[in-house]
Amino acid sequence: MKKKLIEQATGTETEFSVVPSVTIDCVIFGFQDGVLEILLVKHASGIKEGEWALPGGWISEKESIDDAAHRLLKELTGLNNIYLEQLKAFGNPDRFPLGRVITIGYNALIKKDEYIVEPGFTASEAEWYKIKEVPDLIYDHSKILDFSLQRLRRRVRQAPIGFNLLPEKFTLLQLQQLYEEILDIKLDKPNFRRKILKMKLLTNLNEKEKDVAHRAAKLYSFDDEIYRKLTEKGFNFEF
Amino acid sequence: MKKKLIEQATGTETEFSVVPSVTIDCVIFGFQDGVLEILLVKHASGIKEGEWALPGGWISEKESIDDAAHRLLKELTGLNNIYLEQLKAFGNPDRFPLGRVITIGYNALIKKDEYIVEPGFTASEAEWYKIKEVPDLIYDHSKILDFSLQRLRRRVRQAPIGFNLLPEKFTLLQLQQLYEEILDIKLDKPNFRRKILKMKLLTNLNEKEKDVAHRAAKLYSFDDEIYRKLTEKGFNFEF
DNA sequence: TGAACTTATAGTATATTTGACTACAAGTTT
DNA sequence: AAACTTGTAGTCAAATATACTATAAGTTCA
Numbered sequence: 310m311k312k313k314l315i316e317q318a319t320g321t322e323t324e325f326s327v328v329p330s331v332t333i334d335c336v337i338f339g340f341q342d343g344v345l346e347i348l349l350v351k352h353a354s355g356i357k358e359g360e361w362a363l364p365g366g367w368i369s370e371k372e373s374i375d376d377a378a379h380r381l382l383k384e385l386t387g388l389n390n391i392y393l394e395q396l397k398a399f400g401n402p403d404r405f406p407l408g409r410v411i412t413i414g415y416n417a418l419i420k421k422d423e424y425i426v427e428p429g430f431t432a433s434e435a436e437w438y439k440i441k442e443v444p445d446l447i448y449d450h451s452k453i454l455d456f457s458l459q460r461l462r463r464r465v466r467q468a469p470i471g472f473n474l475l476p477e478k479f480t481l482l483q484l485q486q487l488y489e490e491i492l493d494i495k496l497d498k499p500n501f502r503r504k505i506l507k508m509k510l511l512t513n514l515n516e517k518e519k520d521v522a523h524r525a526a527k528l529y530s531f532d533d534e535i536y537r538k539l540t541e542k543g544f545n546f547e548f
Numbered sequence: 549m550k551k552k553l554i555e556q557a558t559g560t561e562t563e564f565s566v567v568p569s570v571t572i573d574c575v576i577f578g579f580q581d582g583v584l585e586i587l588l589v590k591h592a593s594g595i596k597e598g599e600w601a602l603p604g605g606w607i608s609e610k611e612s613i614d615d616a617a618h619r620l621l622k623e624l625t626g627l628n629n630i631y632l633e634q635l636k637a638f639g640n641p642d643r644f645p646l647g648r649v650i651t652i653g654y655n656a657l658i659k660k661d662e663y664i665v666e667p668g669f670t671a672s673e674a675e676w677y678k679i680k681e682v683p684d685l686i687y688d689h690s691k692i693l694d695f696s697l698q699r700l701r702r703r704v705r706q707a708p709i710g711f712n713l714l715p716e717k718f719t720l721l722q723l724q725q726l727y728e729e730i731l732d733i734k735l736d737k738p739n740f741r742r743k744i745l746k747m748k749l750l751t752n753l754n755e756k757e758k759d760v761a762h763r764a765a766k767l768y769s770f771d772d773e774i775y776r777k778l779t780e781k782g783f784n785f786e787f
Numbered sequence: 788t789g790a791a792c793t794t795a796t797a798g799t800a801t802a803t804t805t806g807a808c809t810a811c812a813a814g815t816t817t
Numbered sequence: 818a819a820a821c822t823t824g825t826a827g828t829c830a831a832a833t834a835t836a837c838t839a840t841a842a843g844t845t846c847a
Contacts, residue, residue: 481795499797499798522792523792523794524794524795524796
């Protein structure tokens, strides 16, 4: 009868007999020691028991899609305020074997140092995988991951989102390695520094690394507020 | 009972009582005489009778989301092979007044000269609106349009998709005006020509415009195949 | 203590790209 | 034939990117 209501409201007819279900699947990125990783969960039961999947879940009735993604991430990682970006909807009719399920993909960038080690995820086991060592995933999740990576590579050059993968305080070398890893390129150190610093985007914390086996580097932080103000003045992040 | 099936398959529990319905809404762009336009439809019945909306419809049971978008566009414009790009899913719980409906937005770029004048759209009236003169739209369609425009502006600089808005044969000035209109900037003619031609992306047709009230310009065409080959060699379109 | 090593940071020189501008050619309109 | 519109070629300075050299500031280990 819901269908009827909608048909009356819109003055259209739906060719549908079954409305599709909608889920969310997240590609959760972490970065540590120069390596990009994603968080996968092992299905503990069901037809895909023992296989690896992107973490996901259902959208509740009264929440927006973004809110649902935030809730799921909170459940899985214990983190609020995760940087999230919707990818798109994936909806091949045969992507899920037992019925029509459309899933909405998300990219999540998290600060791994803030991540709480053991997730409170009951029915599954979660594990970080290096991006180059990700196993086969269930359903169309490998395709979603491909799309996700492509999007991340593009986005990281258009907007200062990479910082979401770094600790609050980071060195320029860490940032450089982040770009090198995500874009799979080698960058010249002096040139990279110059380019980034010239943007006036980073706050020099006047602090140095500690407990490192070499000359300690200056620590910087990224401030969304500064970025916003620069953008208003016409600044356009580009890498 | 579908829910049950899925719960069994995935080993999860859904908090849902009602599965959301899913629709598609398209922002159809056209370009003519230096002006960017979109195609809107007037709701002929229902609660929003007489108001303007993005053209849209339902996803059939056995078709992919992209296929559904293509089918809808065929119905509305008579055109096959339209350039389509999914935007994302829009799903605020209150975006549709009579129930939970998630909609998947699309950008469609069409060659207006190939567009068949009278659409076979029965229950609605369709009309082109200049992008700067678009009226208020129903539901969250104005928001979808905002997102769509932002995306178009970004995409048109990253990939050679603007050609999908031009006739098969076009002049460099038409192309320049396309960029000027979409990006809302003024470009220097000689510089623009140089930049585009240096990419070696366009095929010089060795033909000239006809019936124009000034010196006739050379006609060019864009070939996806050429672009694909250049891309393989490491070429990266950027404007 | 000091040599080897690692990373940070400054500087320089060249190639490439961008942006602003000038000039003129080829047509049409009046 | 003069005025006008658009196409097309070329120039030049400024800004940017790229490749490379040099050196400083620490740690580690013999």
